[in-house]
Amino acid sequence: MDNLFNKKMETLPRKSVEELQLKRLKKTVKIVIDNVPFYRRKCKELNVTADDIKTLDDVKKLPFTTKNDLRTNAPFGMLATPIEKCVELHSSSGTTGIPITVCYTPNDIGVWSELMARCLSMSGLTKKDIFQNPIPYGTFTGAFGFHYGAQKVGALVIPSGMGQSERQVKLMEYYKTTFISGVASYILRLGQVAKSIGIDPSKLQVRSGLFGAEMITSGLKQRISDTWNMDVHDIYGLTEMCGPGVSTDCDYHDGLHLWEDHFLIECIDPVSLESVGPEEEGELVLTTLTKEGMPLIRYRTRDITKLFDQEVCDCGRTHRKHTPIKARSDDMIIIRGTNIYPGQIESVLMKHGDVGDNWRMVLSTENEVDVMKVEVESKSHLSQVDSMNLEELLKREIKSVIVFTPSVEVLPPNSIPEDGLKAKRIIDNRKKE
Numbered sequence: 001m002d003n004l005f006n007k008k009m010e011t012l013p014r015k016s017v018e019e020l021q022l023k024r025l026k027k028t029v030k031i032v033i034d035n036v037p038f039y040r041r042k043c044k045e046l047n048v049t050a051d052d053i054k055t056l057d058d059v060k061k062l063p064f065t066t067k068n069d070l071r072t073n074a075p076f077g078m079l080a081t082p083i084e085k086c087v088e089l090h091s092s093s094g095t096t097g098i099p100i101t102v103c104y105t106p107n108d109i110g111v112w113s114e115l116m117a118r119c120l121s122m123s124g125l126t127k128k129d130i131f132q133n134p135i136p137y138g139t140f141t142g143a144f145g146f147h148y149g150a151q152k153v154g155a156l157v158i159p160s161g162m163g164q165s166e167r168q169v170k171l172m173e174y175y176k177t178t179f180i181s182g183v184a185s186y187i188l189r190l191g192q193v194a195k196s197i198g199i200d201p202s203k204l205q206v207r208s209g210l211f212g213a214e215m216i217t218s219g220l221k222q223r224i225s226d227t228w229n230m231d232v233h234d235i236y237g238l239t240e241m242c243g244p245g246v247s248t249d250c251d252y253h254d255g256l257h258l259w260e261d262h263f264l265i266e267c268i269d270p271v272s273l274e275s276v277g278p279e280e281e282g283e284l285v286l287t288t289l290t291k292e293g294m295p296l297i298r299y300r301t302r303d304i305t306k307l308f309d310q311e312v313c314d315c316g317r318t319h320r321k322h323t324p325i326k327a328r329s330d331d332m333i334i335i336r337g338t339n340i341y342p343g344q345i346e347s348v349l350m351k352h353g354d355v356g357d358n359w360r361m362v363l364s365t366e367n368e369v370d371v372m373k374v375e376v377e378s379k380s381h382l383s384q385v386d387s388m389n390l391e392e393l394l395k396r397e398i399k400s401v402i403v404f405t406p407s408v409e410v411l412p413p414n415s416i417p418e419d420g421l422k423a424k425r426i427i428d429n430r431k432k433e
């Protein structure tokens, strides 16, 4: 209970959370219908007005918003506030080239800082910490979110930015950094770099870390924790909501608390678009409840998770938890009729001590049939016989989770190229129709 940043709001009784949500939802719907042509048109088509929102369930009367809607109205068409009231812009590049752009008013920045402070406190950050932020400072939301939140907690922030990995490790050693943030796969790489310059990451002063921006399987979490000898928390977020700071796991590590005073949660079947039942897997759909610059209604995140029904967590927080994001629905690949998510493969790989930190699935077409090869780095150089034995073992174990047998190639350490900020797990070279 002592790591609550905002005790009143984090432990608000459920009834009060829901009353607050309804009040904020009504206000948000009125604002977007009055100010955003896209929502005015969509609501007219569905014949719904702000007065039709009488209960939280009435959110289902409202239209969904998709990434494509944001792209079509980019860069500023979805703003609900005149641009002169906005003070910061962030964007995420995505895959199609048109960036998703979000503008923040001073109040939006204030809320974001508060939510990040809650997440960081939940992960153990205090004002006594030396907090290193190895994330690129730029239009990506990551670095600024952590920076604002850590300052709000009162920690000493080292804005180290991403890259120059040796320098990052030396800064940690020099300033005796106690808490770090980052993109999970980069933190593993920093661990390798530390070892390569003779520094054992587990002997540094770093005792906690808060990581996100990409999927963190329990195996990956354990691996980071073992490499660095630190407590690892998972933080989820997306540019469209605020950036990082939407949810984080508490010390019980059995789900991420999502800040329901600022976001209304739904979980839907991505095909039928109907709500899934309690504790059933589905796509997370979020409505912003306090955003001024770019409020969003029923935003389809594409992220697959399960919502828990539990009223109050043993940590005292009343905000509902969701399981770590299992996948993005657009990352699901279908091979020979089987649905496969990269996380299923990663869960198998990360259990093996001989397997290194980097891997990818390469898809191609052979004789008109889809084939999948899993390329995985070994932790250290292996003999040919040991590599072959490991390949056979991994093939059998992967088959037990995805039904068919993929080919597996064990590669020497550091042979898979690093590609951008987030790890790229799927290389799809299949022949397109």
Ligand code: DLL
Residues within 6 Å of the ligand: 092, 141, 142, 182, 211, 212, 213, 214, 215, 216, 234, 235, 236, 237, 238, 239, 240, 243, 244, 245, 301, 303, 324, 325, 328
């Ligand atoms: O990645 C915000 C962020 C920065 C979160 C740093 C946490 C830490 P975007 O670039 O807009 O924003 O990407 C958002 O990344 O829809 C998820 O698919 C994925 N993602 C983010 N956090 C997690 C996580 C940032 N903890 C997209 N687990 C989201 C799994 C995550 N996926």
